Amino acid sequence: YIRNSRSIGSSASVLERSRARTRYKGLQGFLTYNTGGVTTGVFFSGSPDLASQVRHRSFVMAAKTANNLVSGFRKCVDLCNDAAGLRGTYIPFEVEGTTVGFILPSFASHLMEHGDVFKATEAGLQLSSDLATPEARTEAVANVLAGLRDCGLVPGWRDELFPVATSFSAEPALLIERAAASLFGIKAYGVHINGWVRRQDGSRAMWVARRSRTKQTWPGMLDHIVAGGQPHGISPTENVVKECGEEAGVPPALAAAARPAGAVSYECVNTDGGLKRDVMFVYDLELPEGFAPEPQDGEVEEFFLWPVERVMQVVAEGGHYKPNCAIVIIDFLMRHGYVAPEEEGYLELLAGLRQGECS
Amino acid sequence: YIRNSRSIGSSASVLERSRARTRYKGLQGFLTYNTGGVTTGVFFSGSPDLASQVRHRSFVMAAKTANNLVSGFRKCVDLCNDAAGLRGTYIPFEVEGTTVGFILPSFASHLMEHGDVFKATEAGLQLSSDLATPEARTEAVANVLAGLRDCGLVPGWRDELFPVATSFSAEPALLIERAAASLFGIKAYGVHINGWVRRQDGSRAMWVARRSRTKQTWPGMLDHIVAGGQPHGISPTENVVKECGEEAGVPPALAAAARPAGAVSYECVNTDGGLKRDVMFVYDLELPEGFAPEPQDGEVEEFFLWPVERVMQVVAEGGHYKPNCAIVIIDFLMRHGYVAPEEEGYLELLAGLRQGECS
Structure with a gap:
């Protein structure tokens, strides 16, 4: 496919450029978009159509510069996989x-x-x-x-x-x-729903739940709009609709629009010392701008709607989100173009999202 | 999160239901959507909003019934990973x-x-x-x-x-x-772009390229709208814009809207007997309904726009798509909700998309 052939003789200059992987030069006719010396986008000179795209990338890169985005994400993934190498203990x-x-x-x-x-x-x-x-x-x-x-x-x-x-x-x-489940180290399944909103200006926002401060596990931490264990006897898709209603008051007609988007898997040491081998089915649910979820039963204290870029910063900072929610959000961000392949460690981060046995 | 508690005493009936995983009963107030006895969606009774969703699922399930969707996909993934267990040969x-x-x-x-x-x-x-x-x-x-x-x-x-x-x-x-590259069994990288169109009725279509019948590799087979090896010295994102122009006449202003969406990795035996260890950066590029790509240089014979459901059937049938394109499309289908988690082998299929070393 590549027709820009180079002779072997020019290998030194190619190497030169390759070493400067973080200092790409723009292609002819393009403007590259740089922050902190890293090219994260290519834009045709002077195209006004791309203003919002540039704005989006700008925000992403500001977050990156402030928080070291991918390395923050990597810490979230590692936190959920702290049983790596401990199989022999069990x-x-x-x-x-x-x-x-x-x-x-x-x-x-x-x-x-x-x-x-x-x-x-x-x-x-x-x-x-x-x-x-x-x-x-x-x-x-x-x-x-x-x-x-x-x-x-x-x-x-x-x-x-x-x-x-x-x-x-x-x-x-x-x-x-x-x-x-974790005392026996069996595989456990769940559903996590990314509830997101497409705003009129093209930007995206994500619903965030704050868990009740009286909840037994992860009190007061940030969570998905809806998430839950996968009980036996109903399908994941049925579970999504059921949980959407029970946890956030999302009507079935809206909840049924949730689209399955893969899964995230990890292995960690549970608070009881057991091995938590989880596989989370991931769903994306686009919600209309006018809809607001409502706490149903005291498990969720409140719901926020945050720009995806803010969610991203908060996840990368660590310590705010329930850990398995953090990695499901990272999966969302990687699937929807919020992390660029030229970021160092992109592929390793991606591989980390299915570090547990995915079956 | 689950509040539908069940006593241990009812475990027999729960097991009964669990065995009938392929025969889920509808939840109260919902209609389940069945084809071939498999529930693949849940819809609130009588909601007209969901007609197009139902139509979509209907098509998916027709494809499944005809072609055994996931098992067809699995064969594509296995075809791209035929070096599994052969590392010792090298x-x-x-x-x-x-x-x-x-x-x-x-x-x-x-x-x-x-x-x-x-x-x-x-x-x-x-x-x-x-x-x-x-x-x-x-x-x-x-x-x-x-x-x-x-x-x-x-x-x-x-x-x-x-x-x-x-x-x-x-x-x-x-x-x-x-x-x-494969004679030395080094890791090689590429970019694959899923060029898709959102139609007015909410359905989606995907651009398909037919490779030239005189091309050295995979002549006459189906391909992505744009795909290419990742040369040294430019970033994947820059490469996407460059290849979009060179291969399909996609103007840079349009191509820059391509969103990175992860990667697919595999290991296969190349035609030269070498070990092909590929990592493909995956991009989704939403194109306006009015735009049509154009063959630029004789490498592509023609471009089609097919409903995603048709692409899905053709991929599952096998033998039509260049193999690595097939698995990138499977990745697209899984990320965008075209494959349901309740399909047998869903998680194994997902894991297969990054079977090669992803780094």
């Missing part, structure tokens, strides 16, 4: 010879006290083969966990069941109380 | 102790005839440490390759230099003729 949890989770030895020792349900193996822990059906396994494990809950060993009981399976498509080997 | 190529490529032993034996440039190591091949600068390495390797080209061992000479580096951000150890 022992495999098997059902019928297949590893479905990873457990801390200290928690496994509590489980092993129930020898009719959990058996030690050479490498880890397995469910008794006497439990031959998903129903039998679900019931037996539930009984053990209810006892451990009463001893305070399974905090944050939800009365909600998550599937235990090797992948989202696979048949579950059993269902397990949500609060124990 | 020997590492090192510069100053760092592996920057992978070479077939048969090609390495030709290189080793030039003992002043290439040295055998215990595990592979390295550049002579006498070549201490990027310029010296570039020139020495160019001289060897020119000789091999004259013997017919480096087909398709381009007179264009690619950087040899561990990642896109890293300083290149040397530059090397593009035609030899």
